[in-house]
Amino acid sequence: MSKIHLKIAVLSGVLSLWAAASLPAHAGKTLDAIKARGQLVCGVNTGLPGFGAADSNGKWSGMDVDVCRATAAAVLGDAEKIKYVPLNAQQRFTALQSGEIDILSRNTTFTLTRDASLGMHMTAVLYYDGQGFMVPAKSKFKSAKQLKGQTVCVQSGTTTEKNMTDFSRTYDLKLKPVVFEKLEAATGAYFSGRCAAFTTDAAGLASVRAKEAKNPADHTILPELISKEPLGPMVRRGDDEWFAIVKWVVYGLIEAEEYGITQANLDSMKTSTDPVVARLLGTNEDMGKHLGLDREWLARAIATTGNYGEMFDRNVGSQSTLKLQRGLNQQWNKGGLMYAPPVR
């Protein structure tokens, strides 16, 4: 009998020692981890058409998904070596903070709180958006300022609640929020008539209207944008190298559109003598080595998703069901805000 007790004592002693000895190791570099794993783990939306949604065969598409694919192509050489982790609004930050995902590409707004106190960094703005309201077309509201005392369906866990409150206070509207955990519950309540309005980012409104309204023409998106919502991918704090990579993939795609490099003319552009184009595609200088990548990093990214304009058109623009205008997301020299720092 004493043998059993001896074994138990030794086992508990060993367990305690092991627990004490396995202190958390230093954070490994994200890029090394991704290369070792051979896969990019990408946090995406559970289902927002145009930004991140999977079809019934499990194939993901959308603006945010394209950023992940471009990054995977730049880093690993293969846009399919991605593991998509669908996250709802509550889980997304803890998933990134804990290291479960490498990049959070989930139509997340850049704000001070998120940049400074949540342990993450915003990389580059992918989409300039604003929050808006959607109301039934037959309601009497033509402007968001007419929504005095009305109920508004909203999803919890996003900046929408705070923005709505600020707007309501500024114009003394006393809006009454009905807050749901899941986006589908919020939109379901709006479409069943529980609330007078539904609020989220304007692109999200278009997406919801296209996807879930029986007749999209029955719903109007009110003209006011009550907040600034710059959306873009986010990475964890503490790894500047990875931060630079993701940031410059986005900037590279924007600059590719500025210089006219498309998916179709990529091969012919590789022989171009324009020094900017040559730098972007790695034919004269190797810009990739500064990032820890090879010289073809951006060429592969463009080959995968096309330039920014092609990404926009395909996912949320003229070739999609959302039919959103470029608006603020047009290039800087065409009146929009997309101004990529030079790749040089």
Place this chain on the structure above:
Amino acid sequence: MIPARPAPFTSATWLSAVRQHLFADWNTGLASVVLLLLLGYAGTHLLDWGMLRAQWMPDVAACRADGVGACWGVVAEKYRVILLGRYPLEEQWRPVVASSLLLALLLVSCLRSFWRPWLAVLWLLGLPIYFGLMKGHLWGLSLGLTAVDTDRWGGLPLTLLLSSVSIALALPLAVLVALGRRSELPAIRALCSVYVELVRGVPLISVLFMASFMLPLFLPQGLTIDVLLRVLVGITLFAAAYMAEVVRGGLQAVPRGQVEAAASLGLSWWQTQRHVVLPQALTAVLPGLVNNFIAIFKDTSLVTIVSLYELTGALGLALNSDADWRPFKLEGYVFIALIYFLFCFSISRYSLWVERQLALGNPS
């Protein structure tokens, strides 16, 4: 003097049975008439909506037509997503086969004649086969099937998996915790009591939130645990606390004389528990334990809140993004309510059967 009441009926014809049960006196008769009227009204409307005017074909236009009742076509159209979640379409035979295997194992374990040692061997063989089929690979060994990650698992197989694995793991833990709560060693008693009271005092939602959002923060960097595993751990710990209370009740019901007799026979504490106390305690509270099993089966519906698409979540997935079929969500809800009812009702009837079997075996 109290007035005499009419003598009870003793004749056995159909009419007199109705009279006895439904119209024995004025009050009963009035209640029967009112209830029959209400039932008739509700019943005919329900029948009309659910059966006579219902649309059975998966045809959206026909369902939307005026005067149509329930649209059961939504089930015909979406049953694959509702029952199997986001599992890839071509591989859907795998969860069906794997779940049938699991159900067969469970059914076999329910019958008393199969309570032999080789049942454990059967489980030890069956579980790896189940996981191998669902995942496509087992402990690194590829089985020639496409790998399907756990976040694609969903629907009824996920419900069955979560319930059976958490119950199987929670039961031994519950027995240990119940024994610990009755221990004479104050530290162990305190630890087990704190665990049970803490877990029983909080709702399952907060345990699931903690397991899915905060567990990554508690672990060293680089160590990531599968979402399914996290949820499983959360449900197991939750279930074990409730089962521990039930088992503790059973342990209290074992007469002290049993323990004293075992001591006089020279059995050690562990031997006493294993051979004398636990068999009696567990058979005494088996109905209570089975009640807990039903509760856990129902509680798996909560994992929708942490984005695992079991049966309830898969219905949302199937219908929320499809504007054509979304108006018929109620029919979808009724469909999965029927499935849950079927499972839970069977388990409760089984528990009554087991109770009878055990009573037959131990006439008191």
Place this chain on the structure above:
Amino acid sequence: MRLSWRSASGRGLLYQAAALLVVMVLGWFLASNTAYNMAQRGIQSGFDFLWGPAGFEIGEGLFNFDSTQSYALAFLTGLGNTVRVAVTGIVMATLLGTLLGVGRFSRNLLVRVLCSAYVEVFRNIPLLLQLLMWYLMLAELLPAVDTPMTLGPLELSKGGLMWISRSAHEEGALWALSPEFMALTLGLTLYTAAFIAEVVRAGVAAVPRGQKEASAALGLSRLQAMRHVLLPQALRIIIPPMTNQYLNLTKNSSLAVAIGYPDVVSIANTALNQTGRAVECIALVMAVYLCTSLLTALLMNAYNRRVALQER
């Protein structure tokens, strides 16, 4: 007491020491990991965020909450909402459950069958599913907000049940019950009533048969016997499991987050997202539920002691 494992008391000490050691090391491991991870990622911690302005509105509550007020007050509003649902649910479920439980002993076959059928149906369907169904039905069947059903000052529509003061109609409702509150209370009541019915039935069945026969011999009708003899005695057996059901109802009200009712879990969720303090918010929620459980258990135990059989 010798510290060797040849003596039972020595073994006992060693086991306890080992158990405590394992638990302490595990706790230290988790805590140090959490602290390290949070420092590494620049995540701030602490409860100081509770005194900052909340910045979000709450749709309904016992008192008017304004977004300039603190997070602490927001949590209190959420707690008030939870208590509101819990108390209403407990009262209604007890009434309905007792009626159903007593109905299982009716002489009327139809009543017996209906009560059994109710209990079986509502016990075997998950609560979340029931809540979603009730919310869907209320959302679909209630009239639109601009064409409400009116009965005097009461108005019923998709916006809820409201008491409109006619003189100041622009002001809106004097008090209102939102559809979320109605769906949640209805779902919780119907679900818990099924369990309470079983508890009451078991309690009444456990009263010795002689009591029923004696009351019949005294000429009491079945209803009088139930009211004056059986139920009071059954009460002693009923109270502990009933306490359990009340606690379950309070904990089940946390499902409000799925149908948009701003209870304490929902408020904690919003606070978690706005401040990023996941650990603090979830800890607060668990503390709230532990306290309400303890309080309910204390109250019911006091009541139990009062009705306990004063035996020799």
